[in-house]
């Protein structure tokens with residue numbers, strides 16, 4: 001059969017057609033189970049969790065056959081972090097509370113150990129300098145329970161935080177939280193324990209608390225980004241970057257934060273893309289980076305743009321993957337309004353394949369590792385999936401409940417996008 005020359009490009013493109021790309025969901029599930037399993041201790045700052053995850057990802061990059069960058073598999077850096085390796089316990093009027101479910105130790109908490117009378121405070125008790133001085137006199141030697149009216153106003157929240165911080169210099173502080181407990185990571189430590197209890201757990205008649213919280217502050221935590229290169233076939237000097245942070249929150253004493261959706265899912269997508277492009281060399285070099293320290297404040301990506309291991313002017317596009325484990329309601333593309341061309345391409349691909357229920361555009365937001373790049377003027381987008389389970393920064397974000405609903409569809413979409421970007 002003779003094929004008219006003008007049809008060749010179409011046929012070649014057709015050889016990469018979405019339907020030809022095999023399912024990667026089973027493989028992704030194995031990756032998520034491993035990364036979010038107990039062996040990596042929540043990929044944070046207890047039992048060397050983040051470092052163990054880094055080693056494992058490096059091993060996967062080796063197995064897949066990705067090249068090193070500048071002869072290295074890792075990019076090392078340090079940052080300060082507060083951690084909670086020792087088991088924590090909070091008992092109120094004799095009832096033992098469940099860590100991670102009934103309460104959180106604030107990420108910036110210091111240590112407190114003892115039995116404390118509870119002094120319940122509202123904003124009025126701290127409103128004027130005179131009143132505050134009186135209140136401090138009463139609180140000394142006890143623990144303060146802060147019963148501030150819930151607010152979404154940023155000024156009000158800043159005031160709450162400042163008062164809490166001030167009180168924590170003298171006494172343990174228990175903050176009345178909402179229905180959902182959301183943990184994070186801090187690079188500072190307070191002088192006493194700060195605890196957040198879930199709404200309904202601590203009655204306003206509670207009298208005493210037995211608190212045992214011990215933090216371990218690490219001024220220079222050694223962290224590593226992990227990278228690998230899928231080399232272009234024609235010797236291109238340009239780069240596409242695909243990134244996903246592998247760190248999560250680690251452990252709060254005995255409570256494990258598995259981080260299945262955040263971001264074992266994105267790292268799994270990174271690994272599945274690495275496997276694809278190692279077998280199907282791209283037109284432009286692809287640098288795949290698993291970032292450390294994202295939850296501690298985008299530390300890994302910030303270090304990358306300072307360290308500049310590649311010619312940053314050669315980065316054609318960076319695609320950051322974070323929270324890729326659902327998809328019932330499609331995907332959101334952060335920074336789409338600033339990167340209209342790549343967003344339009346994603347929409348066009350999806351119009352052909354109908355792989356995703358929706359490709360939603362969102363403006364710039366400094367909410368993941370694309371941000372330090374975008375701030376330097378490097379074209380960058382961030383893709384997360386929507387719908388499905390909504391566990392986030394809590395002990396429930398587990399592999400068993402992560403649906404990976406549109407993982408195959410998103411993988412096909414990204415393969416097609418990365419194969420056509422130049």
Ligand SMILES: [Zn+2]
Nearest residue numbers: 262263322323
């Ligand atoms: Zn994340």
